[in-house]
Amino acid sequence: KAGVTQTPRYLIKTRGQQVTLSCSPISGHRSVSWYQQTPGQGLQFLFEYFSETQRNKGNFPGRFSGRQFSNSRSEMNVSTLELGDSALYLCASSLEFRDRGSNEQFFGPGTRLTVL
Amino acid sequence: GQNIDQPTEMTATEGAIVQINCTYQTSGFNGLFWYQQHAGEAPTFLSYNVLDGLEEKGRFSSFLSRSKGYSYLLLKELQMKDSASYLCAVKGNAGNMLTFGGGTRLMVKP
Numbered sequence: 001k002a003g004v005t006q007t008p009r010y011l012i013k014t015r016g017q018q019v020t021l022s023c024s025p026i027s028g029h030r031s032v033s034w035y036q037q038t039p040g041q042g043l044q045f046l047f048e049y050f051s052e053t054q055r056n057k058g059n060f061p062g063r064f065s066g067r068q069f070s071n072s073r074s075e076m077n078v079s080t081l082e083l084g085d086s087a088l089y090l091c092a093s094s095l096e097f098r099d100r101g102s103n104e105q106f107f108g109p110g111t112r113l114t115v116l
Numbered sequence: 117g118q119n120i121d122q123p124t125e126m127t128a129t130e131g132a133i134v135q136i137n138c139t140y141q142t143s144g145f146n147g148l149f150w151y152q153q154h155a156g157e158a159p160t161f162l163s164y165n166v167l168d169g170l171e172e173k174g175r176f177s178s179f180l181s182r183s184k185g186y187s188y189l190l191l192k193e194l195q196m197k198d199s200a201s202y203l204c205a206v207k208g209n210a211g212n213m214l215t216f217g218g219g220t221r222l223m224v225k226p
Binding site for chain 2: 004031033035042043044045048050055056058090092094103104105106107108109110
């Protein structure tokens with residue numbers, strides 16, 4: 001079974017631009033979460049989508065947005081990029097078990113975004 | 117609020133045992149995860165605890181005490197390939213959102 005895939009793997013943008021990152025979850029997984037990882041802040045939750053609906057949202061400004069399609073693929077968008085947005089953006093997918101709380105998240109390789 | 121603490125760095129010797137602690141204060145709790153992350157790679161799942169006690173999986177074990185807001189990851193028979201960051205994460209009450217600690221960078225020396 002293929003793992004979580006993310007595209008592109010590396011991206012360089014300049015301040016003020018906008019960027020769209022893509023995530024394809026493991027087949028059958030309907031929950032997709034996005035995280036930002038930086039050396040200073042560690043892994044921080046951005047948002048989670050389930051069945052095309054945003055289910056949770058972290059403490060990030062409105063410049064960060066996302067969506068999920070009917071095939072569970074997800075995209076996140078960052079508008080008006082700032083230098084501080086340089087980070088590794090990780091996507092994770094999981095199954096939904098009604099009777100179990102684990103719902104282990106499987107992470108993709110990430111997209112390394114550099115803002116100049 | 118959410119607060120998860122773990123040591124920043126640890127060093128241990130190949131073949132030894134190391135325990136990585138994690139303390140948490142969160143508004144909701146639906147389980148605690150441990151992930152391993154090698155430099156430049158994605159985090160990979162190690163263990164999950166939702167009830168008090170010890171979960172053993174090969175060389176790795178994880179313990180949880182909900183009343184104390186405390187967990188640890190125990191790595192036995194350390195190997196050089198265990199050099200990585202170990203991330204403690206708490207799952208809240210809604211959905212699959214995980215709140216991560218800052219991670220513990222473990223260095224295994226010969």
